[in-house]
Amino acid sequence: MTHSITIRRPDDWHLHLRDGEMLAAVAPHSAGFGRAIIMPNLVPPVVTGAQAAAYRERIIAALPEGAALQPQMTLYLTDTTDPGDVVAAHQSGIIRAVKLYPAGATTNSASGVTDFDRVRPVLEAMAETGIPLCVHGEVTDPAVDIFDREAVFIDRVLDPVRRATPGLRVVMEHITTADGVAYARSGGEDLGATITTHHLVINRNAILAGGIRPHYYCLPVAKRESHRLALREAATSGEARFFLGTDSAPHPDRAKLMPCGCAGCFTAPNTMSILAHVFEEDGALDRLEAFASLNGAAFYGLPPNEDRITLTRRATPATYPETITAGVETVTLFDPGYPLFWHLEST
Ligand SMILES: NC(=O)N[C@@H](CC(=O)O)C(=O)O
Ligand SMILES: [Zn+2]
Numbered sequence: 001m002t003h004s005i006t007i008r009r010p011d012d013w014h015l016h017l018r019d020g021e022m023l024a025a026v027a028p029h030s031a032g033f034g035r036a037i038i039m040p041n042l043v044p045p046v047v048t049g050a051q052a053a054a055y056r057e058r059i060i061a062a063l064p065e066g067a068a069l070q071p072q073m074t075l076y077l078t079d080t081t082d083p084g085d086v087v088a089a090h091q092s093g094i095i096r097a098v099k100l101y102p103a104g105a106t107t108n109s110a111s112g113v114t115d116f117d118r119v120r121p122v123l124e125a126m127a128e129t130g131i132p133l134c135v136h137g138e139v140t141d142p143a144v145d146i147f148d149r150e151a152v153f154i155d156r157v158l159d160p161v162r163r164a165t166p167g168l169r170v171v172m173e174h175i176t177t178a179d180g181v182a183y184a185r186s187g188g189e190d191l192g193a194t195i196t197t198h199h200l201v202i203n204r205n206a207i208l209a210g211g212i213r214p215h216y217y218c219l220p221v222a223k224r225e226s227h228r229l230a231l232r233e234a235a236t237s238g239e240a241r242f243f244l245g246t247d248s249a250p251h252p253d254r255a256k257l258m259p260c261g262c263a264g265c266f267t268a269p270n271t272m273s274i275l276a277h278v279f280e281e282d283g284a285l286d287r288l289e290a291f292a293s294l295n296g297a298a299f300y301g302l303p304p305n306e307d308r309i310t311l312t313r314r315a316t317p318a319t320y321p322e323t324i325t326a327g328v329e330t331v332t333l334f335d336p337g338y339p340l341f342w343h344l345e346s347t
């Protein structure tokens, strides 16, 4: 049976577009989103307003004519970030948010924060001026099991930082646990959480059972099934604090398929088809718009997009390429493991 839904144009509140040939290859796949928060973990990272403005220009140059996407830039918080620079970049409209990576937590996070006391003045300035802090919430303590790093981060870092900085607006990025869902629910309007497409689909078995599958390896790593179900419940609840951040994170296959492969799933091309599948499965198609198009904008104090997209469920699956090319590299798309009958109509 053919069945269609029309929703406001979605936004992606957590996106990696990279740079150079990779940017050119992947940017068109996010062009149909309205706004996207662009992650600053380039090499070297985007740490100044001038770098963010220049990166924004490179992104716009990589987008096709007529693309809907309006890149929302972020600065990468380091131990030496100057509060004045952050506030100035925000007031001049160059940046939308600041990104916190604990040093060493994930891909290209070596320049991240090593000592939370050092960034206290920046966080205080952000609380005063209402600049959101986007947080990669995992501890890096090697003594903590990788599957516990998000829950431990909430107790050891996130909750103390939020208590010490009243008014700081925080987005818990790419939550992967029931603990993350519960903590997000414990906050007020100053606390939001993004959920990725892939964490709604896979649990840790996808990575490890029956052979190791590097294309399902991302950070935070997918957890056990009970956590995936908690994420599904949160995303499909319609609650304002939960919104889409795909964390589409392309890497060359060469860099993923090696003894020490890197973390990240590339979901930009098929995200909306997958989300429609997921929300339909959970009887929540009527809440897809809240998750993908309304809640994030409201958190960031922006109006929802005025235009709309249509997804149609057809008898034959939508076809997506297995890989795309970026210069001489290939990048493999995230495979949900089932056919996708929801087609995103071209607009
Ligand atoms: N999610 C990932 O597994 N990787 C991201 C970094 C990040 O968002 O942590 C990347 O930049 O590749
Ligand atoms: Zn991250």
Ligand SMILES: [Zn+2]
Residues within 6 Å of the ligand: 014, 015, 016, 039, 247, 249
């Ligand atoms: Zn990310």
